[in-house]
Amino acid sequence: xxxxxxxxxxxxxxxxxxxxxxxxxxxxxxxxxxxxxxxxxxxxxxxxxxxxxxxxxxxxxxxxxxxxxxxxxxxxxxxxxxxxxxxxxxxxxxxxxxxxxxxxxxxxxxxxxxxxxxxxxxxxxxxxxxxxxxxxxxxxxxxxxxxxxxxxxxxxxxxxxxxxxxxxxxxxxxxxxxxxxxxxxxxxxxxxxxxxxxxxxxxxxxxxxxxxxxxxxxxxxxxxxxxxxxxxxxxxxxxxxxxxxxxxxxxxxxxxxxxxxxxxxxxxxxxxxxxxxxxxxxxxxxxxxxxxxxxxxxxxxxxxxxxxxxxxxxxxxxx
Numbered sequence: 001x002x003x004x005x006x007x008x009x010x011x012x013x014x015x016x017x018x019x020x021x022x023x024x025x026x027x028x029x030x031x032x033x034x035x036x037x038x039x040x041x042x043x044x045x046x047x048x049x050x051x052x053x054x055x056x057x058x059x060x061x062x063x064x065x066x067x068x069x070x071x072x073x074x075x076x077x078x079x080x081x082x083x084x085x086x087x088x089x090x091x092x093x094x095x096x097x098x099x100x101x102x103x104x105x106x107x108x109x110x111x112x113x114x115x116x117x118x119x120x121x122x123x124x125x126x127x128x129x130x131x132x133x134x135x136x137x138x139x140x141x142x143x144x145x146x147x148x149x150x151x152x153x154x155x156x157x158x159x160x161x162x163x164x165x166x167x168x169x170x171x172x173x174x175x176x177x178x179x180x181x182x183x184x185x186x187x188x189x190x191x192x193x194x195x196x197x198x199x200x201x202x203x204x205x206x207x208x209x210x211x212x213x214x215x216x217x218x219x220x221x222x223x224x225x226x227x228x229x230x231x232x233x234x235x236x237x238x239x240x241x242x243x244x245x246x247x248x249x250x251x252x253x254x255x256x257x258x259x260x261x262x263x264x265x266x267x268x269x270x271x272x273x274x275x276x277x278x279x280x281x282x283x284x285x286x287x288x289x290x291x292x293x294x295x296x297x298x299x300x301x302x303x304x305x306x307x308x309x310x311x312x313x314x315x316x317x318x319x
Contacts, residue, residue, distance in 0.1 A: 018221075024073075044114075045146070045148060045150060045153075046150055047147040047148060047149075049148065050081075051146075051147035051227055052147075053133065054227075055143055058141060062141065062143060062226070062230075063140040063141045063142075064135065065131075065134045065138040065139075065140070065141065066135045067132070068216055069127070071230060071233055071234055072215070072234075073123065075233075075238060076189070076201065076237050079197065079237065079241035079242070080197040080200065082197075083101035083241065083245045083246075083247065084107075084112065084198065086196055086245075086247065087106070087107035087112075087196055087197070088107075090103075090106060090107075091106045097298050098249075098280075098299065098301040099244055099247050099248060099302075100246055100247060101194075101248050101265065101269050101297065101298070101299050101303045102269075103299070104244065105246075105311070107196045107246075111196065111198075112191070112196075112198050114190075114202075114240065115196075115199050115201075115202045116198060118188075118201075119198065119201045119202065122203070122205050122208050125205075126208070126209065127208070130209075132222075143226055143311065144225060144226060145180055146192050147225070147227060148225035148227060148228055152225065152226040153225070153227065153228050153231070155231070156222065156224040156228035156229075157228060157235060159222050160218045160219055160222060160224065160232040161282055161283075162213055162283070163221070164215065164218055164282070165280055165281060165282040165283050165286070166286070167214050167218075167279070168211070168214070168279075168281045169280045169286040169287075170286075172208065172279040173184075173279045173290070174280075175207075176275055180229050183208055184204075185204045186204070186207060188202065188203065188204055189204075189207065190272060192244060193272055194272065195244040195268070195269060196244065196245065197241050197246075199244050200244040212244075214231070215233055215235070215236045215237075218232070219232055241284065242264070242265060243265055244265075246265065246269060247265060248264075248265055248299035248301075248302050249303055250301070250305055254263060254266055260284055261283055261285065262283060262284065263278065263280065263282055263283060263284050263287075266298055267280075267284065267296050269296070270295075270297070274294055276292065277294035278296070279292055283317055288309060
């Protein structure tokens with residue numbers, strides 16, 4: 001019986017792009033084989049092969065009004081589960097615990113289950129019925145044939161982030177300044193003095209719907225491509241969970257973006273201890289401009305890294 005396989009010399013080699021599991025890479029493989037990159041540099045977006053694959057093989061899924069809800073909810077549970085694993089490891093693993101902003105405070109199962117009950121209640125009673133209504137009444141989402149250029153893709157995500165940051169800053173500040181709004185809608189979120197991942201959506205339903213509405217409508221307002229809008233939703237949810245995670249890693253955006261422009265975990269964490277400062281979800285410029293900026297602290301690991309970086313500079317100055 002003759003052996004048959006990818007590397008069998010008895011038969012003609014099977015082209016790499018004929019393997020089912022790599023269909024998503026077909027267009028990229030063809031471009032490499034043709035050695036004609038100019039069509040993508042000058043004529044098409046580098047995202048076109050990916051967009052073509054998604055459009056041809058998952059068109060019905062992406063056109064469904066339920067798809068934005070699905071990617072937002074699934075991203076939330078994946079991100080929260082990731083940080084929950086770190087929270088459960090932290091008390092027994094110093095290598096993880098040193099990156100916590102409050103290494104002395106450990107997340108308990110009681111806190112996790114309390115937050116999960118509220119999250120489950122909001123999703124089952126409000127989010128799921130709203131998603132079903134949207135699926136019933138809203139027409140399928142039209143998908144463009146052309147993918148966005150890389151510049152349009154990243155500028156679109158940045159623009160949506162800036163717009164959402166503006167909306168949420170003043171909405172958030174208003175819910176702290178107006179006592180009725182705070183006690184009626186927002187106080188529940190501040191039951192946790194030191195936030196953790198699952199406390200991200202420990203919210204009133206009014207707040208959850210408001211944030212979900214802006215995250216959905218902002219790409220429409222800015223006329224972004226569908227791929228850009230979907231990516232922004234994933235990015236928005238992930239960053240929101242990261243802001244509440246309580247972890248301060250050296251590679252976190254707030255430690256990478258220069259001039260302290262990005263808020264991140266450290267600034268939102270202090271907001272839960274000092275509720276009259278750091279209202280912005282992403283950037284820091286509105287807190288600077290409106291006088292709601294205040295000091296914050298880093299994790300012991302990041303503080304130690306900063307000290308090590310300063311030592312060589314002092315030695316150079318000494319000589």
